[in-house]
Amino acid sequence: MNPQIENNFSYHSPKPGQPEVYQEIREKAKELAYLIDKLAPNSREKALAMTNLEQSVMWANAAVARN
Template identity: 45%
Template sequence: MDKRFDYHKPDEAKVDAHTTCRATCKALAQCLDELLPESREKSIVFTKLEEVLMWANAAIARN
């Protein structure tokens, strides 16, 4: 339980991993923004990509 709710101070390797994940998700988002037509589906794509980043950051922080 503590692992889920406590603060996890990142070391340098984790900071780098967070940065890489954010940059990678942002690059994909920019690419998809250009490729996909404006639509409900496009909105869902970006919501899910935000979830990807959130869970990736949680995995880095907690483990």
């Protein structure tokens, strides 16, 4: 059995204080998303920036949940 695999593919119910952390991460990412939307011209690169920002939020939240 691999503990890393078990951890990564298990449900992690929120512990006290975690929902607030998730919200703070999302709020800051949203600020950046609006800045990118305002300053970057519509393009494939802008779309990729937005997609990768979404991924960053998901991975940051996974870091909180898994650890």
